[in-house]
């Protein structure tokens with residue numbers, strides 16, 4: 001589980017491009033910022049889940065590079 005105040009969620013799309021949403025602590029909530037499209041959203045709960053939803057919905061990026069158990 002992420003425990004740092006700043007973090008990021010990265011996913012790859014089917015073209016192998018990396019999309020990153022940064023998660024920064026902002027007062028009571030977390031501020032999400034997408035590197036790819038500039039999308040920003042505040043999230044009080046489960047910011048990582050919201051980041052994953054954005055990456056999947058907008059960028060079709062659902063491959064977790066840290067999973068790493070798939071052979072190339």
Ligand SMILES: [Zn+2]
Nearest residue numbers: 034036037039
């Ligand atoms: Zn985006």
